[in-house]
Amino acid sequence: MMIRTLPLWLAGLLLVGGAHATQAEHIHASKAWIRLLPGNLPAGAFVALENSGDQPASLHSGQSPAYGEVMLHKSSTEGGMGRMQMVDNMPVPAHGKAALSPGGYHLMLMNAQHPVKVGDTVTIGLQFSDGSVLNTDFIVRPANTIDGSEPPPTPGTDQSGH
């Protein structure tokens, strides 16, 4: 039990000590969206992160009341093979940026706890390696969205210019 709660103890000590602010406090999240897939298929979540702190931060995972399981994954298409693997962390450099974006890092959302539909807002707690959590609102977009950080095109308008 001690081992399991060790990160919490450490986080608590850090807070009491006031020596360091948490990673989450230095992170600004923007352009958060979810690619919704039909049925009970896993969805992908994407977000841009900016670290204003002097220390590097590291996104470890996520948690959400809307999904039974949230995992940090990374896609790659090296050597002509598309593959997806679980990763432990995505680094966000000090005074730098990193993003979960299509074709790269993403959060895989599984086992929706209730039906999620396009236009909904889903809150995901972004968990950092020091145990700190940044609650972020993600907008749910349709499956065939290319870049969900852009507002969706107005229906009926010509998209051929893109």
Place this chain on the structure above:
Amino acid sequence: MNSADFRIKLYRPARMLLLLALLAAAVLISACHRDEPMGWRLTNVTGHMPDLDFKLIDDQGKTVTGKDFRGKAVLLFFGYTHCPDVCPLTLAQLHVVMQRLGPQADQARILFVSVDPARDTPDIMHAYVNAFDPRAVGLTGSAGDVEALAKRYRSAFTREPNKGDNNYDVSHSSAIYLFDQDGKARLLSTPANPQDDLVHDLSLLIGTSS
């Protein structure tokens, strides 16, 4: 000066050989491309890959073969529905390609072949492909039939061992194979190719055959 002259003389036979080789290559290339317009932007595989041929189950539950898609330009690629990132991104990009083609898109079909037929039933495939584009068809079948098609186009895929909770990862070739309306393999597109190239070549492919 002298040494330069000497060098040229010394290498003249080699240069002649090179010239002959280039000439031979030029003849070969022009033979390959005899009856088609130049100017493809994607990788031209005409004559190097077999015609579109398979026997699989479509997303309506019907048995279909490669011949059922004669008359349409075909964009074939392999993937699986429990892939929340790369497969949806590819399908979303192909949806944009179809939109950019305008009315020509009616002459094209996207064939999304599942390399994970154990989980991808026709019903799941139907909901999946239609979330992207009405001209997309989901294909599934026995593991052997899917493997036969992947092998035919030298497309590799692997399935990680099942961890017991029905969650496992699949890696698969990320290329898109383009066939003309006669079912001939013509072009290969990879994630490195800009979308403009795919629109350009697909439009050319449809325009030259119809």
